[in-house]
Amino acid sequence: MERVQPGDLACDVLVVGGGGAGLRAALAAVESAPDRRVLLATKGRLGQSGTTALSCSDRMAFHATLAHTEPGGPDAWRPHAEDVYRIGGAVSDWDLAEILARESAAAFAYLDALGVPFVKREGRADQFLTDGSVYARACYTGPYTANHIHQALLRKLETTPARVVEECLVAELAVDDGGRVAGAVVVDAEAGRPFGVRAGAVVLATGGAGEAYATHVYPPGMTGDGYALGLGAGCPLVNLEFVQLGLCSVETKLACSGSMMRALPRFVDDRGDELLLAYFSDPTTAYDTVFLKGASWPVSCEHASWIVDLAVARARAAGRRVYLDYSANPRGLDLSRLDRAALARYANVARFYETPEATVSPLARLQAINPASVQWLAKRGIDLAAGDRVEIAPAAQHFQGGVKIRRRADTAVPGLFAAGECAGGQHGANRPGGHSLLDGQVFGRIAGQAAAEWAGRARTGGESASRALAAAASRLASRLGAGGVPAGDARREVQSWMDRSAGVVRTAGALGRALMEVRRLRAEGIAVDERGPAFSLETQHLAQVAEALLAAALLRRESRGPHLFFGREDDLAPLPRDDAACGRCVVVRQGPDGLRLTLEEPVRPGG
DSSP states (O other), X not given: OEEOOSSSEEEEEXXXXXXXXXXXXXXXXXXXXXXXXXXXXXXXXXXXXXXXXXXXXXXXXEEOOOTTSTTOSTTTHHHHHHHHHHHTTTOSOHHHHHHHHHHHHHHHHHHHHTTOOOOEETTEEOOBOOTTOSSOOEEXXXXXXXXXXXXXXXXXXXXXXXXXXXXXXXXXXXXXXXXOEEEEEEEETTTOOEEEEEEEEEEEOOOOOGGGSSSBOOOTTOSOHHHHHHHHHTOOEESTTOEEEEEEXXXXXXXXXXXXXHTOOEEEETTSOBSGGGTOSSHHHHHHHHHHXXXXXXXXXXXTTHHXXXXXXXXXXXXXXXXXXXXXXXXXXXXXXXXXXHHHTSHHHHHHHTSGGGGSOHHHHHHHHXXXXXXXXXXXXXXXXXXXXXXXXXXXXXXXXXXXXXXXXXOSSTTEEEOGGGEESSOOSOOOTTHXXXXXXXXXXXXXXXXXXXXXXXXXXXXXXXXHHHHHHHHHHHHHHOOSEEHHHHHHHHHHHHHHHSSXXXXXXXXXXXXXXXXXXXHHOEEOOTXXXXXXXXXXXXXXHXXXXXXXXXXXXXXXXXXXXXXXXXXXXXXXXXXXXXXXXXXXXXXXXXXXXXXXXXXXXXX
């Protein structure tokens, strides 16, 4: 691998993004077509930026149907695909779910061969149940599964002839006279200088848009660049309203899922009041629901545990801070009355809950069933053993939709491909836990191979490509020369509106107000401030994505997955799912006078 300096460049395949999907796409392009010139452009430093390189959870999963995975047999992939489609609320593309399921074993085998240290029992990957799945398919290394995957892919890429340009923002895609992608205009983040990259094919692998929200678990720089680039080039976005929101540590961004919920902590506010008892008449029902939250961690209207998210969200909206307290048992908790069927799904938990030690405290339970999470928090300054509490908030943690792709990770623009969280259509409202990592590997490989094949056939360069790059450079100059609201102020304003209006509680009034304000902001313009040109361009992307998301959420006047649509702000329950009116995908396109939204049929089973 060769690191190159910013400047006018040419390649056959340009991969935008250095996360798990981007690395896998670059590797696939090199491995499938060694004669192709592959260039990877990333906003940060490889291995030191992006979601896959930096994110952790209590036990991060890679979802796969392997030879030993239940139910076994040659058709074991089918219930996996059915889970994706069912959990997604029937608004994902069935054929893409099928690809994810069929290709999951090969994706795991590739990573295993690279040395990812998956936990194994008797030589086989250990697997556990995750959100909504029928069978245990979640492989893992521990809290650092994503990081281990990223490290292995990067080690492999370093052995290839691929080139990498770091700390550069891809700001505009160039589309030639024939409607084909011809390259991109890129900005050196440090110097602020633009330069052109000619390319026969482009893979968007930029991840999600977590920084559209003030409260999120993403590392810096996740501003939805790929969504904005795709939309601007003529690609539709799909399912953008479905953003997974989960209870996370405010200080560390740790997803407080799995065992952290199954240990049954107290939910207390900064006045010491327990929150959940106001929402449940029976403490046992409350803590049965908390236990289930471990396996239905992102808020979802299909799981009764959404009430827990609602309680936390409403307390925070009222100006109170909320904590998980592991130092003492919740008021009214009686372990003997918990749902035995729910306990039985987790053998190690069920066995421990039958012992006297389990009654001592939530900390005793967490130490027994997942001591690594206690150690992880302690290393980051939250000492549960000393009585520290974990401040939590519903945080954006995954965008389910994105640039609409088809079976070869291809988009509506010839030569443009997308993979990972940047892509849309493979997931609907929800997804099985561990599918984000799987998705990036499966469609990263497909996108890289397809892009290399396209680049081998495409005619690169020439006058049409030169005109396309010149037009893209002109658009970029206009964006950088625009006046308006300083970028830092604009970003904070967008994030505030998104947190207030597009979080756990969504209403027509709040979404409409936020949409109006974001459109006003975009019309005024977002100006370069002391953070420089790249920050301003990122903020423009972020505002564009926020507008599309708010418009999509406003159109979907029902509840499905993490999209909880309430009739009024103070209603106790969201509106029900409405398949007759809303059982289709919201598709967003850029029209000449603004966004154009339609409801369109996904690919159905047998279609």
